[in-house]
Amino acid sequence: MKIDDLLEQPSEWLKGTGPQSEIVLSSRIRLARNLDHYPFSHWADKKQEEEVLEKVKKTFLTSPYLKGALFLKLGDLTSTDKQFLIERHLISREHAVNVDHKAVCMTPNEMISIMVNEEDHLRIQVLQSGFDLMEVWRVADTIDDSLSEHLTYAFSTNWGYLTCCPTNTGTGLRASVMLHLPALVMTKQINKVIQMITKLHLTARGFYGEGTQASGNLFQISNQVTLGHTEIEIIDNIERIIRQVIEYEQGARKTLMTQEKAELQDRIFRAYGTLKNAHIITSNETIDLISMVRLGVDMGLIKDLNRELLNELFIVTQPAHLQKLEGKTLSASQRDLKRATIIRGKLSKQ
Amino acid sequence: MKIDDLLEQPSEWLKGTGPQSEIVLSSRIRLARNLDHYPFSHWADKKQEEEVLEKVKKTFLTSPYLKGALFLKLGDLTSTDKQFLIERHLISREHAVNVDHKAVCMTPNEMISIMVNEEDHLRIQVLQSGFDLMEVWRVADTIDDSLSEHLTYAFSTNWGYLTCCPTNTGTGLRASVMLHLPALVMTKQINKVIQMITKLHLTARGFYGEGTQASGNLFQISNQVTLGHTEIEIIDNIERIIRQVIEYEQGARKTLMTQEKAELQDRIFRAYGTLKNAHIITSNETIDLISMVRLGVDMGLIKDLNRELLNELFIVTQPAHLQKLEGKTLSASQRDLKRATIIRGKLSKQ
Numbered sequence: 001m002k003i004d005d006l007l008e009q010p011s012e013w014l015k016g017t018g019p020q021s022e023i024v025l026s027s028r029i030r031l032a033r034n035l036d037h038y039p040f041s042h043w044a045d046k047k048q049e050e051e052v053l054e055k056v057k058k059t060f061l062t063s064p065y066l067k068g069a070l071f072l073k074l075g076d077l078t079s080t081d082k083q084f085l086i087e088r089h090l091i092s093r094e095h096a097v098n099v100d101h102k103a104v105c106m107t108p109n110e111m112i113s114i115m116v117n118e119e120d121h122l123r124i125q126v127l128q129s130g131f132d133l134m135e136v137w138r139v140a141d142t143i144d145d146s147l148s149e150h151l152t153y154a155f156s157t158n159w160g161y162l163t164c165c166p167t168n169t170g171t172g173l174r175a176s177v178m179l180h181l182p183a184l185v186m187t188k189q190i191n192k193v194i195q196m197i198t199k200l201h202l203t204a205r206g207f208y209g210e211g212t213q214a215s216g217n218l219f220q221i222s223n224q225v226t227l228g229h230t231e232i233e234i235i236d237n238i239e240r241i242i243r244q245v246i247e248y249e250q251g252a253r254k255t256l257m258t259q260e261k262a263e264l265q266d267r268i269f270r271a272y273g274t275l276k277n278a279h280i281i282t283s284n285e286t287i288d289l290i291s292m293v294r295l296g297v298d299m300g301l302i303k304d305l306n307r308e309l310l311n312e313l314f315i316v317t318q319p320a321h322l323q324k325l326e327g328k329t330l331s332a333s334q335r336d337l338k339r340a341t342i343i344r345g346k347l348s349k350q
Numbered sequence: 351m352k353i354d355d356l357l358e359q360p361s362e363w364l365k366g367t368g369p370q371s372e373i374v375l376s377s378r379i380r381l382a383r384n385l386d387h388y389p390f391s392h393w394a395d396k397k398q399e400e401e402v403l404e405k406v407k408k409t410f411l412t413s414p415y416l417k418g419a420l421f422l423k424l425g426d427l428t429s430t431d432k433q434f435l436i437e438r439h440l441i442s443r444e445h446a447v448n449v450d451h452k453a454v455c456m457t458p459n460e461m462i463s464i465m466v467n468e469e470d471h472l473r474i475q476v477l478q479s480g481f482d483l484m485e486v487w488r489v490a491d492t493i494d495d496s497l498s499e500h501l502t503y504a505f506s507t508n509w510g511y512l513t514c515c516p517t518n519t520g521t522g523l524r525a526s527v528m529l530h531l532p533a534l535v536m537t538k539q540i541n542k543v544i545q546m547i548t549k550l551h552l553t554a555r556g557f558y559g560e561g562t563q564a565s566g567n568l569f570q571i572s573n574q575v576t577l578g579h580t581e582i583e584i585i586d587n588i589e590r591i592i593r594q595v596i597e598y599e600q601g602a603r604k605t606l607m608t609q610e611k612a613e614l615q616d617r618i619f620r621a622y623g624t625l626k627n628a629h630i631i632t633s634n635e636t637i638d639l640i641s642m643v644r645l646g647v648d649m650g651l652i653k654d655l656n657r658e659l660l661n662e663l664f665i666v667t668q669p670a671h672l673q674k675l676e677g678k679t680l681s682a683s684q685r686d687l688k689r690a691t692i693i694r695g696k697l698s699k700q
Contacts, residue, residue, distance in 0.1 A: 262629055262630055262687055263630065265629040266628055266629035266630040266690070269627035269628065269629055270624055270627055270628055270629075272627055273623030273624050273626055273627030273628070274620055274623050274624065276623055277619040277620055277622055277623030278616055278619065278620055278623070279612055279615040279616035279619055279620075280612055280613065280616040337612055340616070
C-alpha cells in the first residue's frame with residue numbers, strides 16, 4: 001500500500017455511514033501513551049527519539065491489528081503529502097512540523113492511525129463514520145492492550161497513564177465527535193449550546209481541531225477531563241450530551257422547516273447553484289456551500305444528489321488532495337480554478 | 351386595447367432588436383411642448399389644466415400617427431397600473447404623483463407615448479430598441495408636425511419652444527440612449543467615461559431617469575443643451591459620443607476576455623446559478639444578476655439562453671408587472687418569492 005492509494009477512497013470520517021450520520025460525521029477515540037524509561041518527545045534527544053521510533057515500529061509491524069498498515073516517517077514525505085494526511089485527519093497539524101523522528105502508522109481503511117513522537121510517544125487514533133463512540137473505544141482499547149504486551153507504558157498507580165501535557169494524564173483518552181450543526185448556527189442557538197457543553201466539561205473546536213475556526217458548520221466536540229473517571233464513564237457522559245445536541249439540531253431543523261422554509265430553501269439552493277456554476281472557488285467557501293447543500297439533502301429538499309458525492313467533493317477539493325489529483329504543486333489561485341472545475345464536473349453528472 | 355394587453359408583449363425598450371442592441375438597449379427622443387395662451391401646468395388652475403387635457407385629447411384621437419392609441423387619465427388608474435407604466439418607461443415617475451388632469455396617450459406597440467400635463471403640457475416620447483436616434487427623431491418630428499397642425503405651441507422666434515423649465519427651452523429636445531456598460535463598470539473605467547460625457551455636455555443617469563441610481567449596469571445618456579443648436583446638431587453630437595462609449599465598452603469586454611477570463615466567467619456563471627436557484631430575490635438583485643447573464647450571452651460564454659428570455663425576465667420581475675401577473679397586490683416579501691418562482695420556472699425550461 002502507498003499513500004497515493006488513499007486518494008481512491010473517501011476518508012473514513014467522510015464515508016457518511018453509521019448511526020445518525022446525517023448529523024454526526026464521525027466518532028473518534030484518541031489514546032495518549034508514552035514508553036517507560038524514555039523522556040517525553042519534547043525532552044528526548046535525537047537518539048532517544050530514534051530509539052522510541054524503532055521500538056514501536058517493530059511492535060506495529062508484528063501486531064495482528066495493524067496488518068498491511070502503512071508506516072510513514074514524516075521526514076520522508078513532501079509537504080503536500082503531509083498536508084494530505086492532515087486533510088484526511090490521519091495526523092495532526094502539529095505532527096507535520098519539525099518532523100525529525102516523527103512517524104505515522106495507519107491501516108489501509110484509515111480507521112486506525114498511530115502518530116509516533118507527536119506530543120506523546122504514541123497517539124493511537126481510531127476513527128469511524130457515524131455516532132458510536134463506545135464501539136470505537138472497544139477497537140482502540142483492543143489495540144492498546146495488544147501493543148502493551150510488547151511495550152511498557154509510563155504508568156503510575158496514582159495518576160494512571162503519564163502524558164507530556166497534564167490535561168491528558170489519567171486515561172490519556174480524548175473521545176470526540178464531528179457534528180454538522182447548520183440549523184443551530186442559522187437559528188443562532190449555537191453559542192448557547194457551546195456554553196452548555198463547556199459547563200459540562202466538554203470542548204467544542206473547529207474543523208481541524210484545537211485552535212481552528214468552525215467552518216462548514218462543523219464542530220468537533222470532545223471531553224476535557226481525562227483523570228478521575230474510567231474510560232467508560234467519560235464516553236458515557238459525552239455520548240449522553242451529544243445525544244442532547246443532536247436533538248437540539250433536529251429541533252432547530254424542524255423549526256426552520258416550519259417557520260422559515262422559503263429562507264431555508266433560498267440559502268440551500270443558492271449554495272447549490274453557486275457550487276454548480278462557480279469558475280473560481282476557495283476551499284473555505286466550498287466547505288460552507290457544501291454544508292448548506294448537505295443540509296438540503298438531509299432535509300429532503302435536494303433530491304437529485306446523494307451524500308456520498310458531497311463527501312467526495314468535500315475531501316477532494318482540499319488543497320493537498322487537489323494537488324495530488326493534479327500531480328503537481330498548484331498556487332492558491334490555480335487551486336481555486338481547479339477546485340471549481342472539479343466541482344462543476346462532478347455535479348453536472350448528477 | 352387595454353392596459354393589461356401590454357403584459358403580453360416585451361416593453362419596446364427591451365425588445366432587444368435594432369442596431370448594436372448588445373450594448374444599446376434603446377434610443378429615445380422626447381419633445382417638450384406647451385400650448386400657447388395657457389399657463390404652464392404647474393401654474394395653471396384646474397379649469398385650465400382640464401381645457402388643455404380636452405384639447406389635446408381631441409387632437410390625438412384624430413391623428414393618423416396615433417391610430418388605435420390608448421388614452422389614459424392617470425386619475426383613473428390604480429397605483430399598480432401607474433407603476434406598471436413607469437416600469438415600461440411609458441410615463442415618468444413624476445407623472446404618477448398628483449395625478450389630477452394628467453393623462454398619457456400611447457400607441458399599442460409602445461413606440462410613441464405622450465404625457466399630458468406633466469411638467470410641460472405635452473411630453474412627446476418616441477422610444478425604439480437599439481441604437482438609431484436619427485430614425486427615432488424623424489418619427490418624433492413627424493408626430494410633432496402633425497400635432498402642430500391642430501395645436502398652437504408656445505414658441506418664440508428668439509428662444510424657440512418655450513418650456514416650464516428653462517433647461518428645455520429652444521428645441522425642447524431630449525435625446526437619450528439606454529446603455530448596458532458592465533465591462534466599463536467591472537474594469538472601473540465608468541467614472542472616467544461619465545466625466546468625459548459630462549465635459550461634452552451630456553448627462554449620464556440611472557435606470558429610471560433623473561435622480562435614480564444606476565442598477566444593472568444600465569446608464570441613460572442624454573443631452574443637456576437644448577438651446578442654440580438645431581435638433582440635427584444635437585442628435586449628431588450625442589450619436590458621435592455614444593459611438594465612442596460603445597467602442598470603450600467593446601474594448602473593456604475584450605480586455606476582460608483576454609486578461610481576466612476566469613474571473614469574468616466566475617461572475618457570470620455565479621449570477622446565472624443564483625438566478626436559476628434562488629427562492630427569494632429582490633428586484634434590484636435580479637437586475638444586477640440579469641446584467642451579468644446578459645453579458646455572458648453577449649460574449650458567447652452562455653450558450654443555452656437567448657436574450658429575448660432575459661429581456662422578458664427583466665420586465666416581468668418588476669414589482670407592478672409581478673402584481674399584474676398575479677392579479678393582486680403583493681407585499682414586498684411576497685413579491686420576492688413570486689419573482690424567484692417565475693425566474694426559476696422560465697430558466698428551467700431552457
